Amino acid sequence: EVQLVESGGGFVQPGGSLRLSCTASGFTFSSYWMHWVRQPPGKGLVWISRINRDGSTTTYADSVKGRFTISRDNAKNTLYLQMNSLRVEDTAVYYCAKTYDWNYWFDPWGQGTLVTVSS
C-alpha cells in the first residue's frame, strides 16, 4: 500500500523553526516528485513547495521563499520541510504528496501534521 506519513508538527512562537518529515512506503520514492501543500484553518489548500526525483531542483511559493527549505533523502525514503522565521500566517495543516512529474495531480497525500504559530 502506498503510504505517506508526516511528523514534526507542533506549537512554535513567531520567529521560531520546525522541521517536518514525510516518510514514504509502498512505492519507489526516488521515482517521484514530492510536494508540500498546506491548509490554513477554515481555508483552502495551498501548494508551497516541490522537489524533483534526485533533489537537485526545488521550487517554492512566494509566501515561503527564503524561509522554508524542502529536501529529500532517497536512501531513507523521507521528505523534509525545514521551516524558519515562522509567522502566525504559517499556521496550517501541512500535507506531503507525490506526483509522477512536476505537472501532475497529487496522489496520494499524507494524513497531515498541524503546525501552530502563536505567541
Place this chain on the structure above:
Amino acid sequence: DIVMTQSPDSLAVSLGERATINCKSSQSVLYSSNNKNYLAWYQHKPGQPPKVLIYWASTRESGVPDRFSGSGSGTDFTLTISSLQAEDVAVYSCQQFYSTPPTFGGGTRVEIK
C-alpha cells in the same frame, strides 16, 4: 498565478439527487500539444487527507465510483455526483497543474438536505 474559482461555496442535496460543482480558471489549462486539460478534482473528508477523484478533467481515478464524473475544457469545468450518497459528504476542490504554482479552488462543501 492561475486563479481557480469554485461555485457554489456549499450546497445541500437530497440523497439520490444530483450535485453539480463548478470550477473556473483565470486562464486556459488546456495544453494544445496533447489536448489535455490539466485539471484535477479532490474529495476531502474531515480528519482525512484529500483524495483525487478525477484528473485530466474527466478521467476517473481507479476505484472511484462511477457516480462521480468530470467535464469541461479550457477554463470551465464541472464535477457531477449523479446520485448523492451519505458517504459523499465532503469538501470538493479543483486544482490546476498546468503551470507553477499549482493552485486550488476554495472548495465546495456538499451536505445532505
